Amino acid sequence: MIKRRGMLIVLEGCDGCGKSTQARKLVDALNTTPREGEGSLGGHVTHAELWKFPNRDTAIGRLIDEYLQNKCEMEDHAIHLLFAANRWEMVPCLLETLEKGISVIMDRYAFSGLAFSAAKKKKLGFQWCKIADQGLPRPDLVLYLSLSSLEMEARWNKKERDGTMVYIRERYEKVAFQNQVQAEYGKLMMGEDNWHVIEVNNKSIEVIHRNLLNIIKDNVKISTEKVIGKLWL
Numbered sequence: 001m002i003k004r005r006g007m008l009i010v011l012e013g014c015d016g017c018g019k020s021t022q023a024r025k026l027v028d029a030l031n032t033t034p035r036e037g038e039g040s041l042g043g044h045v046t047h048a049e050l051w052k053f054p055n056r057d058t059a060i061g062r063l064i065d066e067y068l069q070n071k072c073e074m075e076d077h078a079i080h081l082l083f084a085a086n087r088w089e090m091v092p093c094l095l096e097t098l099e100k101g102i103s104v105i106m107d108r109y110a111f112s113g114l115a116f117s118a119a120k121k122k123k124l125g126f127q128w129c130k131i132a133d134q135g136l137p138r139p140d141l142v143l144y145l146s147l148s149s150l151e152m153e154a155r156w157n158k159k160e161r162d163g164t165m166v167y168i169r170e171r172y173e174k175v176a177f178q179n180q181v182q183a184e185y186g187k188l189m190m191g192e193d194n195w196h197v198i199e200v201n202n203k204s205i206e207v208i209h210r211n212l213l214n215i216i217k218d219n220v221k222i223s224t225e226k227v228i229g230k231l232w233l
């Protein structure tokens with residue numbers, strides 16, 4: 001069998017839309033899907049890993065974490081560049097992982113970087129925001145979870161960190177701001193053939209999971225046969 005690279009699959013959406021839950025379930029499902037035969041991914045996916053941005057474990061990530069928890073202030077351009085740097089610092093490891101045939105399910109990526117920064121009142125400029133992430137590995141699929149603002153807020157107060165529930169509301173968790181973020185995402189997905197929008201209002205975790213898994217199954221072969229692209233280039 002020809003060895004194929006892993007898929008790069010990104011989950012995006014506003015805060016509280018269920019990305020982290022779904023990302024975990026997708027990784028579990030891909031790791032337990034039979035390699036061959038009925039229900040398999042045709043032997044293409046050997047293993048899957050869960051990645052998340054911001055990655056709060058690096059030196060840059062720790063600064064971002066402080067900013068998100070309102071423990072420090074940062075100029076808007078500067079924090080935008082730190083979010084992007086937090087992705088770039090992981091690129092060698094990401095490419096190595098995909099080359100090994102391991103798929104990566106990514107909980108947020110450059111699209112969050114653009115949507116959240118461009119949504120700020122003192123606009124940074126859509127084009128300016130894009131440049132910092134230009135050339136990153138381009139995802140094979142972007143799965144966008146769309147949630148109404150009514151359901152959003154109810155989900156914000158509870159958060160899981162390292163297996164324990166914590167009760168904090170982070171910097172961007174305000175309805176008006178998240179509505180603006182969703183509008184920016186709307187601009188981003190226009191004309192893109194690798195985005196899939198999934199409405200999550202009033203749907204069970206299981207139904208959404210099946211939906212996402214089917215999209216992946218429909219795309220896995222095509223994607224792993226293509227060389228990984230470069231984002232926005």
Ligand code: TMP
Binds near residue numbers: 068114116172
């Ligand atoms: P999280 O809740 O998924 O850990 O994301 C942290 C917050 O940071 C969330 O409100 C989205 C925001 N964010 C950015 O502003 N820029 C970025 O590049 C990323 C990845 C997230």
Ligand code: MG
Binds near residue numbers: 015016170
């Ligand atoms: Mg959040």
